[in-house]
Amino acid sequence: MLRRVRLLPQIRLNSSVKGRPNSSGDLEKIPKHSNVSSSGSIPPIKKSISNMLAKKKVEYNPEDNKEGVTYEFHAPQSPLEARSEQIRKSHQASKWKRMLPSLAVGGALIWGFYAYSFFTADKKEAIPDLLLPDQFLPYLVSFRYQVDKDHYLIELTRKNRKGILAPHQQLFDGKRIWSVEIRQPEINIVRNYTPLPLYVAGIDPDTQEPHLRLVTKPEEEGKFVLLVKRYDNGEFSRWLTSRKLLQEVELRGPVVEYKVPFHPLDKFPARPQLQPLLSKIQPDPEYPENMPKPETWAFYAAGTGVLPLLQMLYSPNPPKGFIDAYVSLRNESNLPSQLKTLNYFAEKCGRAKFTYLISDNGDRLEAKHVSRPQLPNFSGLMDVKISEEIYRQKLLAQKRQEVKNQIQGARIEERPLQQEDVIPKLDIRLQPQNAFQQFSFFRKQPPQVYPSFAFICGPEGYISYVSGRPNLNNLEQKDTGELGGLLKDKGWTINNIKRLI
Numbered sequence: 001m002l003r004r005v006r007l008l009p010q011i012r013l014n015s016s017v018k019g020r021p022n023s024s025g026d027l028e029k030i031p032k033h034s035n036v037s038s039s040g041s042i043p044p045i046k047k048s049i050s051n052m053l054a055k056k057k058v059e060y061n062p063e064d065n066k067e068g069v070t071y072e073f074h075a076p077q078s079p080l081e082a083r084s085e086q087i088r089k090s091h092q093a094s095k096w097k098r099m100l101p102s103l104a105v106g107g108a109l110i111w112g113f114y115a116y117s118f119f120t121a122d123k124k125e126a127i128p129d130l131l132l133p134d135q136f137l138p139y140l141v142s143f144r145y146q147v148d149k150d151h152y153l154i155e156l157t158r159k160n161r162k163g164i165l166a167p168h169q170q171l172f173d174g175k176r177i178w179s180v181e182i183r184q185p186e187i188n189i190v191r192n193y194t195p196l197p198l199y200v201a202g203i204d205p206d207t208q209e210p211h212l213r214l215v216t217k218p219e220e221e222g223k224f225v226l227l228v229k230r231y232d233n234g235e236f237s238r239w240l241t242s243r244k245l246l247q248e249v250e251l252r253g254p255v256v257e258y259k260v261p262f263h264p265l266d267k268f269p270a271r272p273q274l275q276p277l278l279s280k281i282q283p284d285p286e287y288p289e290n291m292p293k294p295e296t297w298a299f300y301a302a303g304t305g306v307l308p309l310l311q312m313l314y315s316p317n318p319p320k321g322f323i324d325a326y327v328s329l330r331n332e333s334n335l336p337s338q339l340k341t342l343n344y345f346a347e348k349c350g351r352a353k354f355t356y357l358i359s360d361n362g363d364r365l366e367a368k369h370v371s372r373p374q375l376p377n378f379s380g381l382m383d384v385k386i387s388e389e390i391y392r393q394k395l396l397a398q399k400r401q402e403v404k405n406q407i408q409g410a411r412i413e414e415r416p417l418q419q420e421d422v423i424p425k426l427d428i429r430l431q432p433q434n435a436f437q438q439f440s441f442f443r444k445q446p447p448q449v450y451p452s453f454a455f456i457c458g459p460e461g462y463i464s465y466v467s468g469r470p471n472l473n474n475l476e477q478k479d480t481g482e483l484g485g486l487l488k489d490k491g492w493t494i495n496n497i498k499r500l501i
Contacts, residue, residue: 174318180253195224294321302458350439457500
């Protein structure tokens with residue numbers, strides 16, 4: 001199919017059009033620096049520019065041009081960066097807001113430490129006392145050892161002991177006999193037990209037997225040892241001896257059973273305490289002769305009833321007198337060997353004499369073991385005056401004898417002073433270095449005197465056999481039972497005995 005083509009008339013360029021040359025002369029008038037060519041077309045592109053235009057075009061990405069190194073202006077921020085910048089400026093507006101994260105982290109750490117201390121550690125003890133007579137305090141079973149079939153050695157330690165230990169708190173004193181009350185919370189029963197001033201310093205790896213040490217320093221307070229007999233029909237003793245390590249036991253005390261009366265020698269230095277070695281026991285101080293002599297006591301005990309006597313002997317400030325003890329045991333294993341060793345030390349120092357009566361060997365306390373009483377050496381001010389008068393008469397008699405000997409010697413013979421007449425100087429090596437030397441080389445034997453006071457402690461049947469049945473059925477809890485048994489036959493009275501129940 002043919003189409004008709006219309007020819008357009010040729011338009012002639014008018015020379016009057018500005019910027020359009022119409023002759024060759026006009027082309028010469030064009031400046032050389034102009035971009036218009038002589039033919040009137042677009043001038044050719046320079047090679048350097050064409051090379052730049054020939055490079056591959058890359059789509060602009062602001063994230064690749066954050067530093068603005070290839071552009072005249074910084075790249076625009078992305079929405080995420082704009083939001084972060086807004087948050088940063090808002091935080092810079094307040095100083096506390098900037099510190100808020102650090103404070104939050106620090107608070108979390110402090111709370112975590114407090115929570116750990118609160119839930120894992122023991123709470124601080126609010127009562128800074130080792131014992132209170134009107135309130136039960138928690139103690140822990142820190143050691144338990146079975147001595148024989150029926151006897152257990154139990155060490156009790158005050159809970160949080162290190163935090164409440166004070167140098168002025170001293171539980172043990174030889175001037176008194178005291179006990180503690182232990183409560184069983186399940187059935188609310190309370191029983192009294194006599195503690196000993198001992199603690200466990202170590203354990204024998206072979207026999208598991210404890211090494212006992214005496215409480216001699218303030219920092220050793222808050223621990224003591226109980227010797228408990230387990231009875232098959234005794235619910236409380238079975239409960240106490242079955243306590244495991246670190247289980248709590250509630251105690252109250254001290255309950256003072258007996259307090260030693262005042263004696264004029266109490267104003268003088270106290271007798272040194274026993275030590276685990278015989279050579280370390282210090283010698284007794286020398287007391288003036290014009291004072292009443294210390295008292296001599298008798299102690300009759302059965303089984304664990306010997307513990308009050310041992311408490312006095314082992315404590316600081318032990319009695320200054322002499323104690324004659326008769327201890328009845330079913331067999332020798334009822335009393336731990338280490339306690340017998342300390343008793344032996346007390347004997348070697350002239351403080352006590354122990355007579356063990358073993359039932360399995362046929363031994364029994366009889367009338368021959370009970371001596372007659374004597375009047376106490378001190379019962380009031382009159383005894384002090386009597387002692388001073390006796391001492392004055394003694395010195396006067398010695399002086400008379402010296403004067404008499406001098407007169408007789410001067411009249412009979414006058415001779416020059418001889419070497420044997422010179423009083424030798426005292427050799428310091430003759431001074432006792434310990435209580436054992438003092439008793440062995442200077443005193444030789446304990447004083448052969450009768451006791452002025454007697455203690456009886458043990459089961460009810462034993463007490464009745466020795467001194468009659470006690471009676472505490474009164475508001476004052478004072479023993480009003482009549483005297484009987486072996487002591488009555490020897491002339492004792494209710495005023496010079498003490499039944500420890």
